[in-house]
Structures are given as structure tokens and as C-alpha cells.
Amino acid sequence: MSYTAATIQLLSPEGSLVDSDAGAEYRQYIDELTDDQLREFHRQMVVIRAFDMEATNLQRQGQMALWVPSLGQEAAQVGSAFATRPQDHIFPAYREHVIARIRGVDPVDIIRMMRGVTHGGWNPAEHNNLHIYTLVIGSQTLHATGYAMGVKFDGASGTGDLDKDIATVVYFGDGATSQGDVSEALIFAASYQTSQLFFLQNNHWAISVPVTRQSPVPLYLRPSGFGIPGVQIDGNDVLASYAVSRKNLDETRVGGGPRFIEALTYRMGAHTSSDDPTKYRTNAEVQFWQERDPIARFETYLRSLGADDAFFAELAEEAADVAADTRKRTLEVVPPPNEFIFQNVYSEPHPRIDEQREWLAQYEASFGSDA
Numbered sequence: 001m002s003y004t005a006a007t008i009q010l011l012s013p014e015g016s017l018v019d020s021d022a023g024a025e026y027r028q029y030i031d032e033l034t035d036d037q038l039r040e041f042h043r044q045m046v047v048i049r050a051f052d053m054e055a056t057n058l059q060r061q062g063q064m065a066l067w068v069p070s071l072g073q074e075a076a077q078v079g080s081a082f083a084t085r086p087q088d089h090i091f092p093a094y095r096e097h098v099i100a101r102i103r104g105v106d107p108v109d110i111i112r113m114m115r116g117v118t119h120g121g122w123n124p125a126e127h128n129n130l131h132i133y134t135l136v137i138g139s140q141t142l143h144a145t146g147y148a149m150g151v152k153f154d155g156a157s158g159t160g161d162l163d164k165d166i167a168t169v170v171y172f173g174d175g176a177t178s179q180g181d182v183s184e185a186l187i188f189a190a191s192y193q194t195s196q197l198f199f200l201q202n203n204h205w206a207i208s209v210p211v212t213r214q215s216p217v218p219l220y221l222r223p224s225g226f227g228i229p230g231v232q233i234d235g236n237d238v239l240a241s242y243a244v245s246r247k248n249l250d251e252t253r254v255g256g257g258p259r260f261i262e263a264l265t266y267r268m269g270a271h272t273s274s275d276d277p278t279k280y281r282t283n284a285e286v287q288f289w290q291e292r293d294p295i296a297r298f299e300t301y302l303r304s305l306g307a308d309d310a311f312f313a314e315l316a317e318e319a320a321d322v323a324a325d326t327r328k329r330t331l332e333v334v335p336p337p338n339e340f341i342f343q344n345v346y347s348e349p350h351p352r353i354d355e356q357r358e359w360l361a362q363y364e365a366s367f368g369s370d371a
């Protein structure tokens with residue numbers, strides 16, 4: 001499944017602006033961007049790719065139980081993340097590493113979580129409303145809709161103030177659309193007319209199940225059955241992701257009702273470090289998408305605007321520094337004390353917890369003092 005006439009694309013895979021009728025209503029959002037903002041889009045994409053590759057290596061070297069790569073999906077994530085406003089709440093799935101970074105999460109905190117040394121990751125209230133990762137497929141769409149309903153009941157959306165009204169964004173995958181949770185979230189969003197953006201990253205695979213097996217129609221058409229407008233974008237085009245998200249977010253925040261964006265992208269790497277994609281997909285398919293790489297086309301575009309070799313060299317250095325720093329700090333992570341497991345289970349002391357704490361202490365002691 002690839003781009004069609006309905007797919008909004010503002011930047012072609014060759015790196016030049018596309019002047020199509022479908023994209024016309026979004027062009028103004030691009031025209032407003034400064035050179036510095038465009039370079040920041042690129043910077044975030046390049047840095048997170050370096051981080052992601054280093055995290056993949058660290059997992060291979062036994063430093064994490066699992067890694068979930070974001071390779072190839074940088075544009076869908078960066079564009080939509082920059083389209084949010086500070087007051088917005090974001091509910092990610094589990095591979096939105098650059099969105100977390102843009103909202104102020106230290107990416108090493110994602111590694112800590114995958115290493116199993118934190119309970120959940122981070123406190124959303126201290127990280128610009130970036131909620132925690134959710135590995136239970138699709139469940140975050142319900143969390144987001146519930147949150148957006150609360151926002152609406154509080155009168156904190158739909159007042160017409162772009163700088164104050166809160167929009168809620170939820171990220172999910174093509175496979176998630178087959179979960180009942182997502183349909184339920186769409187129904188409640190439509191019924192309560194929440195200020196909410198459903199952002200689907202269609203990376204064409206749900207582990208080894210292709211999207212074609214999960215839906216005979218393009219997924220952006222599905223929300224119309226719930227009364228929610230849907231639009232399909234080239235998710236490897238950071239400009240389309242930014243502009244279409246910006247417009248839909250600003251319309252939903254002031255009371256336009258929920259919106260749905262399907263970003264066509266591709267998971268270039270494995271589903272996770274536990275997966276071998278060569279078992280179920282062809283090299284030709286991977287190559288097709290390599291030719292539509294989100295970063296390569298944006299570099300071409302920035303060069304056409306005047307970015308020089310020095311800019312790209314400095315950025316490559318910064319990305320390498322982030323990767324090196326990620327490695328260094330990952331190797332320094334100290335496991336928390338056992339007591340950490342028992343904290344926050346109940347608000348008050350509980351005999352079962354005391355029993356389990358005692359059992360663990362005895363078990364640990366059974367290894368002797370050298371353990």
C-alpha cells in the first residue's frame with residue numbers, strides 16, 4: 001500500500017515542494033516556518049536516528065531486555081510533535097522516541113524503562129504533558145479520549161483560545177486499529193466531541209501481519225464511519241506531518257470535534273529487537289521505502305534553501321555526541337534497591353507486601369554475601 005491521489009504530500013521523495021490541489025489548504029502553515037524551525041525539524045530527526053541506532057546496539061550487547069526502534073518514522077513524529085502547543089497532552093504508544101525528546105523527556109529514561117529499572121518511565125506533569133509509553137496495543141486511545149473528555153468537562157478546550165485550549169493527541173499503529181479499544185475510543189470521542197487528534201502511524205506492519213490483511217479499505221476512511229473526519233498524509237514528509245497536524249489540532253482545540261490523521265510511513269527496522277523481519281517481508285519492499293527516506297529528502301530540501309556542508313557536518317557531530325552520551329549513561333545505570341518494587345503498590349502498609357518483601361530478602365540472602 002502506498003501513496004494515492006488522496007495522500008497529502010507537501011515535499012516529494014526527491015526533496016522538492018509539491019504544488020497539488022490537495023495540499024493547497026496546508027501550504028500556509030509551511031510558509032510561516034522560519035529557516036531555524038526547518039533546521040530544527042531536521043536536527044531532531046537526525047539526532048533521534050543516531051540515538052535509536054545506538055539503543056539498538058546497546059540492546060544487542062545485553063544492556064536492555066528489549067528495544068523498539070523508530071527508524072524510518074522520524075518525519076511523522078517530528079512534524080506532528082512540533083504542531084502541538086505547550087498546553088497539549090500527548091499519549092504515545094511505544095516507539096515515539098523523538099516526540100518524547102521534543103517534549104523534554106531524556107531519551108535515556110526510555111532506555112531505563114526498557115532495562116526494567118523504572119516502573120513507568122516519567123511523570124507527565126514534569127515532562128510537558130507527555131504521558132507514559134503504553135505497550136498494551138491500542139489502550140492509550142482510551143486513555144487519551146478519557147483525558148480529552150475530562151478536559152472538555154473542565155471547560156479547558158473549545159473556548160476559542162488557540163493559546164489556552166488543550167488538544168489531546170494519541171499515537172497508535174495500523175495494527176492497533178484492529179483492537180476494540182480504538183473503536184471504543186473513536187465512539188466516545190465522537191459522542192462527546194472531544195478536542196482530540198487520533199494520529200495513526202501506518203508503518204505497514206503489525207509485527208509480521210501486513211496492514212492489507214487488517215483492512216480492505218485505507219485506514220483514514222475508517223473514522224468517517226464514526227463521524228470523525230480522516231485524512232491521509234505522506235508520513236515520511238515532515239512538512240505534511242507538521243502542516244496537517246497543525247491545522248487539525250488548532251481546529252479540534254477550539255471545538256471543531258475530533259480528527260484523525262493516517263500517516264503512511266514505514267518501519268525500516270525490526271518490529272523490536274526480538275523480531276527478524278526478513279522472515280516475512282521482501283528486500284524489494286524495504287528498498288522501496290528506503291528511496292522514500294524522511295531524512296534524505298529533507299536534507300535535499302534544506303540544501304535547496306541554502307543549508308551548507310558545515311551545517312550538516314555539525315549536526316552529524318551532535319548526533320554522534322548524543323549517541324556516545326547515551327551509551328555512557330546507559331552503562332552507568334544502577335539498578336534500584338529491591339525495596340523499589342514494593343513502593344507505591346498500596347498507599348498504606350499491607351501484610352501481603354510485607355510477606356513478599358521478607359521472602360525476597362531471604363531469597364537474596366540465600367546467595368551468601370558475595371552475591
Ligand SMILES: Cc1ncc(C[n+]2csc(CCOP(=O)(O)OP(=O)(O)O)c2C)c(N)n1
Nearest residue numbers: 135136137172173174175176203205206207
Ligand atoms: C493487547 C495486545 N495484544 C497484542 C500485543 C502484542 N503486540 C505487540 S506490538 C503488536 C503489533 C502492533 O502493531 P501496530 O499497532 O501496527 O504498531 P507498530 O508496532 O507497527 O508500531 C502486537 C500484536 C500487545 N502488546 N497488546
Ligand SMILES: [Mg+2]
Nearest residue numbers: 173174205206
Ligand atoms: Mg504498524
